[in-house]
Amino acid sequence: xxxxxxxxxxxxxxxxxxxxxxxxxxxxxxxxxxxxxxxxxxxxxxxxxxxxxxxxxxxxxxxxxxxxxxxxxxxxxxxxxxxxxxxxxxxxxxxxxxxxxxxxxxxxxxxxxxxxxxxxxxxxxxxxxxxxxxxxxxxxxxxxxxxxxxxxxxxxxxxxxxxxxxxxxxxxxxxxxxxxxxxxxxxxxxxxxxxxxxxxxxxxxxxxxxxxxxxxxxxxxxxxxxxxxxxxxxxxxxxxxxxxxxxxxxxxxxxxxxxxxxxxxxxxxxxxxxxxxxxxxxxxxxxxxxxxxxxxxxxxxxxxxxxxxxxxxxxxxxxxxxxxxxxxxxxxxxxxxxxxxxxxxxxxxxxxxxxxxxxxxxxxxxxxxxxxxxxxxxxxxxxxxxxxxxxxxxxxxxxxxxxxxxxxxxxxxxxxxxxxxxxxxxxxxxxxxxxxxxxxxxxxxxxxxxxxxxxxxxxxxxxxxxxxxxxxxxxxxxxxxxxxxxxxxxxxxxxxxxxxxxxxxxxxxxxxxxxxxxxxxxxxxxxxxxxxxxxxxx
Amino acid sequence: xxxxxxxxxxxxxxxxxxxxxxxxxxxxxxxxxxxxxxxxxxxxxxxxxxxxxxxxxxxxxxxxxxxxxxxxxxxxxxxxxxxxxxxxxxxxxxxxxxxxxxxxxxxxxxxxxxxxxxxxxxxxxxxxxxxxxxxxxxxxxxxxxxxxxxxxxxxxxxxxxxxxxxxxxxxxxxxxxxxxxxxxxxxxxxxxxxxxxxxxxxxxxxxxxxxxxxxxxxxxxxxxxxxxxxxxxxxxxxxxxxxxxxxxxxxxxxxxxxxxxxxxxxxxxxxxxxxxxxxxxxxxxxxxxxxxxxxxxxxxxxxxxxxxxxxxxxxxxxxxxxxxxxxxxx
Numbered sequence: 015x016x017x018x019x020x021x022x023x024x025x026x027x028x029x030x031x032x033x034x035x036x037x038x039x040x041x042x043x044x045x046x047x048x049x050x051x052x053x054x055x056x057x058x059x060x061x062x063x064x065x066x067x068x069x070x071x072x073x074x075x076x077x078x079x080x081x082x083x084x085x086x087x088x089x090x091x092x093x094x095x096x097x098x099x100x101x102x103x104x105x106x107x108x109x110x111x112x113x114x115x116x117x118x119x120x121x122x123x124x125x126x127x128x129x130x131x132x133x134x135x136x137x138x139x140x141x142x143x144x145x146x147x148x149x150x151x152x153x154x155x156x157x158x159x160x161x162x163x164x165x166x167x168x169x170x171x172x173x174x175x176x177x178x179x180x181x182x183x184x185x186x187x188x189x190x191x192x193x194x195x196x197x198x199x200x201x202x203x204x205x206x207x208x209x210x211x212x213x214x215x216x217x218x219x220x221x222x223x224x225x226x227x228x229x230x231x232x233x234x235x236x237x238x239x240x241x242x243x244x245x246x247x248x249x250x251x252x253x254x255x256x257x258x259x260x261x262x263x264x265x266x267x268x269x270x271x272x273x274x275x276x277x278x279x280x281x282x283x284x285x286x287x288x289x290x291x292x293x294x295x296x297x298x299x300x301x302x303x304x305x306x307x308x309x310x311x312x313x314x315x316x317x318x319x320x321x322x323x324x325x326x327x328x329x330x331x332x333x334x335x336x337x338x339x340x341x342x343x344x345x346x347x348x349x350x351x352x353x354x355x356x357x358x359x360x361x362x363x364x365x366x367x368x369x370x371x372x373x374x375x376x377x378x379x380x381x382x383x384x385x386x387x388x389x390x391x392x393x394x395x396x397x398x399x400x401x402x403x404x405x406x407x408x409x410x411x412x413x414x415x416x417x418x419x420x421x422x423x424x425x426x427x428x429x430x431x432x433x434x435x436x437x438x439x440x441x442x443x444x445x446x447x448x449x450x451x452x453x454x455x456x457x458x459x460x461x462x463x464x465x466x467x468x469x470x471x472x473x474x475x476x477x478x479x480x481x482x483x484x485x486x487x488x489x490x491x492x493x494x495x496x497x498x499x500x501x502x503x504x505x506x507x508x509x510x511x512x513x514x515x516x517x518x519x520x521x522x523x524x525x526x527x528x529x530x531x532x533x534x535x536x537x538x539x540x541x542x543x544x545x546x547x548x549x550x551x552x
Numbered sequence: 553x554x555x556x557x558x559x560x561x562x563x564x565x566x567x568x569x570x571x572x573x574x575x576x577x578x579x580x581x582x583x584x585x586x587x588x589x590x591x592x593x594x595x596x597x598x599x600x601x602x603x604x605x606x607x608x609x610x611x612x613x614x615x616x617x618x619x620x621x622x623x624x625x626x627x628x629x630x631x632x633x634x635x636x637x638x639x640x641x642x643x644x645x646x647x648x649x650x651x652x653x654x655x656x657x658x659x660x661x662x663x664x665x666x667x668x669x670x671x672x673x674x675x676x677x678x679x680x681x682x683x684x685x686x687x688x689x690x691x692x693x694x695x696x697x698x699x700x701x702x703x704x705x706x707x708x709x710x711x712x713x714x715x716x717x718x719x720x721x722x723x724x725x726x727x728x729x730x731x732x733x734x735x736x737x738x739x740x741x742x743x744x745x746x747x748x749x750x751x752x753x754x755x756x757x758x759x760x761x762x763x764x765x766x767x768x769x770x771x772x773x774x775x776x777x778x779x780x781x782x783x784x785x786x787x788x789x790x791x792x793x794x795x796x797x798x799x800x801x802x803x804x805x806x807x808x809x810x811x812x813x814x815x816x817x818x819x820x821x822x823x824x825x826x827x828x829x830x831x832x833x834x835x836x837x838x839x840x841x842x843x844x845x846x847x848x849x850x851x852x853x854x855x856x857x858x859x860x861x862x863x864x865x866x867x868x869x870x871x872x873x874x875x876x877x878x879x880x881x882x
């Protein structure tokens with residue numbers, strides 16, 4: 015390797031010197047490969063790089079991996095559909111067992127057949143404490159998993175957990191490969207082998223991931239034969255390379271996406287999301303923990319102004335973790351911007367304006383700090399807008415920037431401009447945000463919210479599969495949040511993507527907080543087809 | 553010219569330096585662990601990434617124990633050191649791979665970039681230095697010198713951004729970053745060569761002023777010396793005077809310079825690689841530092857320290873050879 019490498023290095027150095035002299039006269043269009051050619055390949059620019067590609071360490075946990083499949087998958091409307099299973103699970107024993115029948119004839123990209131053993135291996139490895147999986151908590155309800163023959167898998171739960179089926183979109187790893195190496199650092203973490211529509215052909219960390227279509231994919235070989243995800247952290251560089259034709263699509267912030275509005279060859283996609291920005295109002299702060307202050311802030315904040323000014327219209331007001339256009343949203347819990355109402359609540363609660371305009375009650379000034387993640391422009395803008403809205407009611411909030419290392423030890427008493435959001439089941443966000451037992455548990459329930467009615471409703475919501483009862487439970491949670499908001503929810507943020515208008519098939523799913531590899535119009539790139547039949551020459 | 557090489561003296565100096573390197577390397581690795589320990593970054597948070605924001609405390613504590621970052625500083629350092637001596641550099645938490653693999657697949661690209669840049673700097677520096685030194689105060693001298701002084705003050709990353717703006721965005725002549733074209737997944741020599749041009753040029757040019765100024769001074773001084781005047785008086789051709797006399801003594805200070813530029817080259821490469829998304833060791837270094845990835849960070853620091861020590865040794869050896877009066881350490 016070394017000798018070959020050194021020779022290679024020498025050759026490349028020589029070539030570099032030659033290119034150096036030839037650089038001035040090289041073809042200006044040479045970087046813009048791909049555009050205009052046969053559209054059987056796509057290059058997209060993304061802002062985030064995955065830490066790992068091993069499902070055992072958490073990759074593909076929300077489905078939609080290009081390399082792997084789960085037992086189930088989400089369709090465009092976030093409804094569950096079978097993938098490696100032949101049908102949705104049979105649920106028995108009052109919601110304690112989930113039984114899946116597996117699809118036959120599926121093979122991993124190395125040709126080895128997929129069986130129930132792989133499913134069992136995947137879930138057991140994730141549950142193993144020695145596996146460095148930071149998302150293990152999401153499978154908290156799972157007690158054990160067993161294979162019955164080659165084509166049936168049974169999951170046993172510790173407690174009835176209604177959204178469990180939605181956790182089984184988790185990518186499945188091959189036992190015959192992954193079991194033979196160190197689960198945390200083995201080659202499988204960067205050279206994955208799965209059953210999915212694409213096969214990873216290269217991962218140059220910090221630069222790009224390249225895929226080729228899996229010709230033996232059980233759901234039919236994709237028409238886009240080559241797929242590349244270029245990792246470009248800087249928004250401006252991503253926009254420039256999209257304009258230069260180096261990329262076929264990219265995720266962009268609203269102001270940069272607007273620059274492509276008049277480009278007929280490109281289409282802007284607006285993905286609806288569960289991605290919220292909220293202010294935590296810690297229960298252990300004597301000002302932010304007061305219900306009157308919380309309710310006043312909830313009314314004083316001008317959410318629509320934030321959507322218009324900060325998000326340039328790409329988003330909507332948020333009143334809780336559930337977006338207003340979700341079927342789970344409790345109609346009638348929207349709060350109008352009402353400054354007078356806010357002041358009235360504070361007056362009645364005994365918060366009287368002091369000499370400097372800041373309200374005081376029993377010698378306590380209505381003031382507290384609000385932290386936001388330094389360097390995050392969007393959070394900074396939200397925080398400053400919130401501070402200015404609060405000031406109009408006589409509440410003095412000081413916005414301060416810090417890294418998570420600085421913010422985390424203060425979360426119990428200081429407010430934080432936080433973000434989050436997971437689509438799918440209402441349990442995913444609300445349980446972690448609001449359950450009193452999870453107060454201060456990592457980043458869960460950052461506000462130390464403590465409300466017995468909400469606690470009970472959260473438990474009711476996850477322990478029954480009856481849709482009416484579940485709806486009633488989550489309606490209760492949302493109505494309680496009006497009476498005692500432990501957080502001021504501000505906005506849900508749209509994610510914008512600009513993509514060459516050269517394919518049939520792109521669409522967007524409802525997206526979570528973080529822009530994973532699965533987000534964007536290319537969530538279903540395996541289903542894309544070139545627009546003009548004649549375009550694909552090869 | 554027929555002088556025999558002083559192998560014995562050179563070997564003794566190499567041996568002495570190697571012995572002296574041991575405590576230096578030990579101290580450096582310990583310092584890395586100590587500094588990383590004192591840094592405000594949390595390796596568990598860095599490892600978990602976004603998943604850490606919804607993970608339970610129990611899950612995070614388990615991770616902390618698995619990664620072994622909850623143990624005392626001395627223990628961790630000693631364990632790393634002893635296993636490193638047996639050839640096991642440990643596993644990089646942030647890359648999810650053994651450290652040796654991470655370094656193995658990246659080091660080559662960094663060496664390619666650094667060596668090319670170094671050659672550019674030496675070649676251009678010598679050429680311009682001779683031209684300027686020949687007629688000090690002349691037009692070439694004044695032009696090149698003022699540019700060199702400006703470049704001396706310009707940080708490499710700024711030059712990099714400038715180069716991207718001009719060559720990649722304005723002219724569209726050269727790729728703005730990466731090792732190969734975005735759409736390509738095979739590494740071919742011509743693609744790498746084209747992508748190497750800008751980063752190597754920027755890194756080379758950022759090192760250029762020192763070589764240029766040394767050569768210019770050396771050549772200028774040598775041309776004023778008696779032997780050169782004598783040679784000229786004997787009617788030797790200007791070119792012979794220049795290459796035979798002036799350049800030989802003018803190049804002497806360059807030899808020390810080559811060794812002492814190594815640290816600068818390493819830090820310069822770090823910035824240039826980041827600007828051009830060159831998949832070398834720099835990106836890994838930055839990531840290792842911000843995520844407190846002890847094994848990777850320590851291995852990379854040892855590597856950089858060794859490169860600096862080797863650079864110094866090399867320049868001292870060359871200097872001793874070129875000028876016997878200097879000798880090999882005393």
